[in-house]
Amino acid sequence: MKNASELKDIVIVGGGSAGWMSAMILADTLAAKGVTITVLESPTVGVIGVGEGSTPALKRFFDSLNIAESEWMPQCNATFKSGITFDGWSTKPGFGKYFHQFSTMVDKLTQPVFISNVHARLQGVDVDARPDDYFLSRLLVENKLAPLAGESFPFTATYGYHFDAALLGKFLHKKALERGVRYRVCHVTRATQDADGNIAAVHTSDGEAVAADLFIDCSGFSALLIDKTLKTPFVSYSDVLFNDAAVALPTPLEGPIAPQTVSTAMKYGWAWQIPLTNRYGNGYVYSTRYCDADQAETELRHKLGQLDGSTPARHLKMKIGRVAQHWNKNCVAVGLSQGFLEPLEATALYLTQMTVAIFALFLDKGDFSEPARHAYNQEVNGFFDGHRDYIVAHFKTSSRADTAYWRDNASELDGMSDSLKGIFGTWLQAKDLSAELVRQDLERYYPVGSWYALMAGMGVFPAARMASAQEASGHAEQRAQMREFLRRCALNFRDHKLVLQEMVGR
Numbered sequence: 001m002k003n004a005s006e007l008k009d010i011v012i013v014g015g016g017s018a019g020w021m022s023a024m025i026l027a028d029t030l031a032a033k034g035v036t037i038t039v040l041e042s043p044t045v046g047v048i049g050v051g052e053g054s055t056p057a058l059k060r061f062f063d064s065l066n067i068a069e070s071e072w073m074p075q076c077n078a079t080f081k082s083g084i085t086f087d088g089w090s091t092k093p094g095f096g097k098y099f100h101q102f103s104t105m106v107d108k109l110t111q112p113v114f115i116s117n118v119h120a121r122l123q124g125v126d127v128d129a130r131p132d133d134y135f136l137s138r139l140l141v142e143n144k145l146a147p148l149a150g151e152s153f154p155f156t157a158t159y160g161y162h163f164d165a166a167l168l169g170k171f172l173h174k175k176a177l178e179r180g181v182r183y184r185v186c187h188v189t190r191a192t193q194d195a196d197g198n199i200a201a202v203h204t205s206d207g208e209a210v211a212a213d214l215f216i217d218c219s220g221f222s223a224l225l226i227d228k229t230l231k232t233p234f235v236s237y238s239d240v241l242f243n244d245a246a247v248a249l250p251t252p253l254e255g256p257i258a259p260q261t262v263s264t265a266m267k268y269g270w271a272w273q274i275p276l277t278n279r280y281g282n283g284y285v286y287s288t289r290y291c292d293a294d295q296a297e298t299e300l301r302h303k304l305g306q307l308d309g310s311t312p313a314r315h316l317k318m319k320i321g322r323v324a325q326h327w328n329k330n331c332v333a334v335g336l337s338q339g340f341l342e343p344l345e346a347t348a349l350y351l352t353q354m355t356v357a358i359f360a361l362f363l364d365k366g367d368f369s370e371p372a373r374h375a376y377n378q379e380v381n382g383f384f385d386g387h388r389d390y391i392v393a394h395f396k397t398s399s400r401a402d403t404a405y406w407r408d409n410a411s412e413l414d415g416m417s418d419s420l421k422g423i424f425g426t427w428l429q430a431k432d433l434s435a436e437l438v439r440q441d442l443e444r445y446y447p448v449g450s451w452y453a454l455m456a457g458m459g460v461f462p463a464a465r466m467a468s469a470q471e472a473s474g475h476a477e478q479r480a481q482m483r484e485f486l487r488r489c490a491l492n493f494r495d496h497k498l499v500l501q502e503m504v505g506r
Helices: 016-029 057-064 069-075 107-122 136-142 165-178 224-229 293-304 348-365 370-397 404-408 418-428 433-440 448-457 469-490 496-505
Strands: 009-013 036-041 079-081 083-087 097-101 145-149 160-163 182-185 188-193 199-204 209-211 214-217 234-236 245-251 261-265 269-275 280-286 314-317 321-323 331-333 493-495
Touching: 009 016, 016 036, 016 057, 016 165, 016 214, 016 348, 057 160, 057 348, 069 165, 069 496, 079 145, 079 496, 083 136, 097 136, 097 448, 107 448, 107 469, 136 145, 136 469, 145 496, 160 165, 165 182, 188 224, 199 224, 214 224, 224 331, 245 293, 269 293, 280 293, 321 370, 331 348, 348 370, 370 418, 370 448, 418 433, 433 448, 493 496
Parallel strands: 009 036, 009 214, 036 182, 083 261, 214 331
Antiparallel strands: 079 160, 083 097, 145 493, 188 199, 199 209, 234 321, 245 280, 245 314, 261 269, 269 280
8 A cells, every 4th residue: 555545444453542542633634535443442451541641732632623621621530730840850959849831921921031041040140040930830830720811811821631541541432433433342462464564454362353454553562563563673762761660559639739740759760749630640650670669669658658558559561662663564553552751741642642643644645655654754753762862851960869770860971862962062061052952953842941941940050159249139130020920920810629620510
């Protein structure tokens, strides 16, 4: 098959968030072309979902499909997310905690001030250059406000969500069936290939063969089609990202709900806290090179005060890296089958969404040739590698040294990509980081404000000299004005928990 006009049947192997998100995007793209889309979901394979966070891209996904927040959020115990607090990643005085913001329109006024102060601090002037005081989303979190502005406030906020991943998969399942996607419960055990190496059919445990023109592999870490059948090479990130396991443990939710994820540095990795409407999702992402599952669970239980063991914990293994070809022959790998990055920046669903959305653009072009597959794979690999570098930067900027884990994650440039070395070199030389990101075409992965928040939030600065009286006075006045401006902007937003409760009542 060399062009989309020959495409009649698509089979998606696996459900869950990846499978049903793929079904929704492809059904929307191919709605008028008479292509049959069928999801094959196993009754015996569970969903890897423990309560997840998203980037703002998930809002674009639902908006593109005309699905209202008031419809899907209550069904998935979802809350809003305005950013991430990183706690304990840096040991530098004054930098023990920082907030990574999701942008708002107000940032066009405040971010230039932040960046100006960062560059002054890089030049050694002792001015405040932490990101927390310069972004409206930080005040929304501090005051536990939903990122939905009142009608009289003309500036919007960008935001993501927290949600129960298993419930999200069920919701997308229901919506996909409403849009004509077919569904079968069966356990796929293997696939067979034709003379050209393409997948001819997948075979179920009942002995049935299911043929299609195109297969989407959403079979999770088992990667039944892309790996076990097509033997696609895997590119491991384990040399720069050590974490390969996680333990998850829910705790009760009480009181107001802050619209943020909290990432807390631990002895051998980091812990997340994600607020849903019915509970907190908690977990500890760690490296099995440095501790075992029992040690990790004990450390997490100590943190959460859950020492009695009455609530069972879930243990997960993670394969960190990506396949070399996400589109190989007549198979496109999506979700865990194509690769995975530890969920430090909530990239899992984003990479799933981008993988399918980019493939949909290639479908529109109608070209299934080898050059088209090569271009597609280069683009998707760029997203994976770009997000890898941003996550690696968290560990390379951390100043913790209390365990061998953190010492081995130290900030030497060895092991980093040339791209990341260029970013660090630009920063440490106090040059224009925005220009470097443009030069490398990296803003498509993370915007300049995210990079400044990370580097400044971790305290990656030279020793500071005392600011002159004039500099100190000017900065103090500017900071006071900034905080007052943002305080007044925040008055246009309402209580997060109340907004969520109103959604349930609609």
